[in-house]
Amino acid sequence: MTTSYRPAASPDRRPDAPVRLRVREPADLLATVPYLLGFHPTESLVALFLRDGRVLLAARFDLARGLAEEVADLVEQHAVTGLVLVAYAADGPRGRAVLEEHRAALAGVELVDLLLVDGRRWWSLTCTTGCCPAEGRAYAPAEHPISAEAVYAGLVARPDRESVVDTVAGPPEPDWAGLRLRVAALGPQVGAGTATQRQDLLGRAVVDALARVPEPGSGGAAAPADDDDLLVLALLARETVVRDVACALVTREDARRHVDLWSAVVRRVPPEVACGPLGVLGIAAWADGNGTLLNACCERLERLDPAYPMGRLLSDVSRRALAPAWWDAMADGLRHDLGMAR
Numbered sequence: 153m154t155t156s157y158r159p160a161a162s163p164d165r166r167p168d169a170p171v172r173l174r175v176r177e178p179a180d181l182l183a184t185v186p187y188l189l190g191f192h193p194t195e196s197l198v199a200l201f202l203r204d205g206r207v208l209l210a211a212r213f214d215l216a217r218g219l220a221e222e223v224a225d226l227v228e229q230h231a232v233t234g235l236v237l238v239a240y241a242a243d244g245p246r247g248r249a250v251l252e253e254h255r256a257a258l259a260g261v262e263l264v265d266l267l268l269v270d271g272r273r274w275w276s277l278t279c280t281t282g283c284c285p286a287e288g289r290a291y292a293p294a295e296h297p298i299s300a301e302a303v304y305a306g307l308v309a310r311p312d313r314e315s316v317v318d319t320v321a322g323p324p325e326p327d328w329a330g331l332r333l334r335v336a337a338l339g340p341q342v343g344a345g346t347a348t349q350r351q352d353l354l355g356r357a358v359v360d361a362l363a364r365v366p367e368p369g370s371g372g373a374a375a376p377a378d379d380d381d382l383l384v385l386a387l388l389a390r391e392t393v394v395r396d397v398a399c400a401l402v403t404r405e406d407a408r409r410h411v412d413l414w415s416a417v418v419r420r421v422p423p424e425v426a427c428g429p430l431g432v433l434g435i436a437a438w439a440d441g442n443g444t445l446l447n448a449c450c451e452r453l454e455r456l457d458p459a460y461p462m463g464r465l466l467s468d469v470s471r472r473a474l475a476p477a478w479w480d481a482m483a484d485g486l487r488h489d490l491g492m493a494r
Contacts, residue, residue: 175298178267178276179289183296185210185238186309190444191316192293193240194271197250199223202234202264209473212313212444215241217250220257226473227261238267251277317448320418320430328422334383335425342387351397351490354388358398358413361385365409379420386421389428392461398432400486404476407440423456431462438469439479446470 175181181200186192188200188210197219201209208230213219227235237254241247251266255277266277273288293299302309310316323331342350361377389395402410414433421429434449447470453463469478 178265178274179296180298181236181265182238182267182269182274182291183293183298184302186293187299187302187307190308190442191310191313194312195242196240197254198238198240199226200236200238201226201230201232202236203230203232205234208232209475210443211473215239215247215250217253219250220254223254224258224260227258229472232261234262234264236265236267237263238269240269240271242271244268244270248277313444316444317451319415319445320433320448320452322418322423322426322452323420327420331379331383331420331422332424334379335387335422338380338383338387342384347391347393350388350391350394354385354394355397355401357381357385357388358401361413362406362409365412367409377416382417382420383425385414385417386425386429389417389432390425391428395428395432395462396486397490397492399435400483400490400492402432402436402439402479402483404439404479407436407476410436411440411442411445427453427457427460427463430456431460431466434462434466435479438466438474439476439483441476443470443473 175184184207185198185200188207189198189212193212195215197213197215199211199213200207201211209226209232211223211226213222223235223237226232235258237251239247239251241250247268247270251268255263255266263278268275268277269291270288272291274291275288276284299309342353345353361381364377385398389398398414411433414429414436417429418426418433430449430453434446434453437443437445437449446466450463450467450470453460453466457463
């Protein structure tokens, strides 16, 4: 499962410009990884793909043997020139074995470093100068200065991957009955008119809702939306040709606000109307470079409806680790098909 780097906005940068965190030594890199992924990894193999000394892509896998071929495919696909592998394993020997397997199997790319983290200490398996003590070095990424830089720049690192998955889990089951009553009441009103009229209705609803979502880095709080507003968006997004209007409105420059909006929708819709909002949220997460959230959307879509076309598209995007820039061309084609100006 891959997780791509998330560019974040701050007041003094263009929203689509990448955050620059300067890394000089392994401890700096280890403090940066949670912000590249969006969460603090455990029992994971993290691969950092480098080009010209910069992280082009961060990919996270469940810690296991036999991943070298998948890592090598990503190296070739993205034409990277350097690779850092980090094994997070409470069982140190198990993590070391995974790293050594990759050292032996990967060729044609410079292995810049192999790092082992057991949750309390870290080691570099490539150190040959005696700089790394046998007992390792203390692992405390939250106390590293880079963490403060990342937070100031607007990057977020949740406690673990499960906390990201929880954000797309939908409302608690006790709320379903009441929400379903509102879905039944709103359905006839939302479904009235032609598909074109529903497209216009969704477009206006999204624009109005985004006006209540603050710009990233502004420090403002989003105006609360009531359940009926969120359910109307979800009901409109059930119809593919209507849902695609919401996708077409997503730009890389404004993706974070679309993520905030559709996350709010997903949190308050019952399962039977969740696929459309999850699809739009997945597109916004991709455009924002938030691969962890994209994967979480894919996994829930797979559970809700394995044949849902948007779910399969997003899974392919994740599997191939397509950069957010790919969304630009796809979105332009979608807007053209829908007769929408950017």
